Amino acid sequence: MTPPAPAAAIEAAVREEWGRLLSALIAHLGDFQLAEDCLQDALESALVHWQRNGLPQNRRAWLLQTARRKAIDRIRRDINFRKKQAEYGQLIELDNAEQDGDPNSIPDERLRLIFTCCHPAIDEKIRVALTLHTMGGLTTREIARAFLVSEDAMAQRLARAKRKIKKALIPYEVPDDDAWPERLESVLQVLYFIFNEGYAATAGDVQVRTDLCDEAIHLTRVVQALRPEEPEIAGLLALMLLHDSRRSARSDGDGPIILLDRQDRSMWDHDKIAEGIALIERTLAKGRPGPYQIQAAISAVHAEAGRFGDTDWRQIALLYDALYKLQPNPVVALNRLVAVSYADGPHGALPELESLQDALQNYQPYYVTKADLLRRAGRTGDAQAAYGRAIELTSHPKEKAFLQSRLDNLPEN
């Protein structure tokens, strides 16, 4: 036994194990809410016992066994006890079996858990909250703060989702091969959404937001470790690592977001870059490219340039061509044109940019790009109009200020 542990250490230990324990409990109990309540009970027991006796050697086994015994108690007290005899018997059996069994052999059920939380039959926004809550162990209050809603509203959303899982019988399983691509897409979308909420920092507390980036990377690592052969999971992880490597160079506190061309590249996190590049190279070598892998490759090309002027834009334009084949949408076309404008100059890209205007009428990045291309092409008058429209469509004060400064600094006609 270690010396008595402070409450903060206990909470950190529990948080670390939360997703794994909850996923294992749900597998036994078949009930999200019951599993969560019992794990919460076990956490309270841990606070009492570990504060007195120190952290046990095998925390996971301790917590799981305690939670399972709490479940036995709760089921016994339940008015529908007779209907739950089967679950009850199974739990008692498990409890007995593990008295002398190997406590380390707890199966990792987190893949089942995340596929259930990201099931397309659950509202998209709630999938995100549910994943953070069950896989990441974030409290309702933390998630509510991150998404700027009241704790009550978030609690209601989570409760509604858990009720739907139970009542509609959303299965607790990894989908079969037929459903795998669509369902994996839903999981990856949720993970990427969590990351982008943190990265884009469109609103809210900066600290909470950075936590979302870390959480998204952590969860994607978990999923990647569980399915290492799936190239798009690795692609998404590489993409997040490479984006995240620029996090501290993107902002200097209260100022506007600093874009790639003006970032201090010595502030980039070179460990994350090295990990991201190694991962995407290894993954692309498998020859099964997908949208996340290609986006990670684009981000890797940026990361490899020591200065903005050294960027291999021709390579990036080619990668966007490949991405456009998989995702033929105007946003990808817009990004491709940015690369083309740097590879071949802004004049060549402008006519094609005009052709996207109908499809991207109220899309703020379209006007930001257009203004930038016009500025670089020396068409000051047209650039002024485009900056004006871009500023109108921008809600974030930092970004508004940045665009205003670009507008103010346009050369005289």
Place this chain on the structure above:
Amino acid sequence: MKYIALIYSNEADEPKPGTEEFGQYMQDYQNVSAKFNEDSVMLGGEALEVVSTATTVRVRNGKTETMDGPFAETKEQLGGFYLFECANLDEAIKYAGMIPTAKHGCVEVRPIMIFD
């Protein structure tokens, strides 16, 4: 677990009787019903008469009010249903997706309430 699959569509989008599409549409329904039976998932299912034949009834203050038409005038109307017995929602979604009207209308899948 029992699920109902409620089939909604805009009647204007339905194939018209007498056309080649209509014949194919009916054939598709026969095939899919045969498939449901073969897989032993179908507890029942019916097609409904057109929505212009609907009557809505309410009782207010002990008085029965009868009105012509469906309870809500929406573009997509209930046109039929299947009652399934499935292992879980994924299975119910799989079978609901085989219903021919899902190609132009939509199918709402709802679990049947269990009273406990």
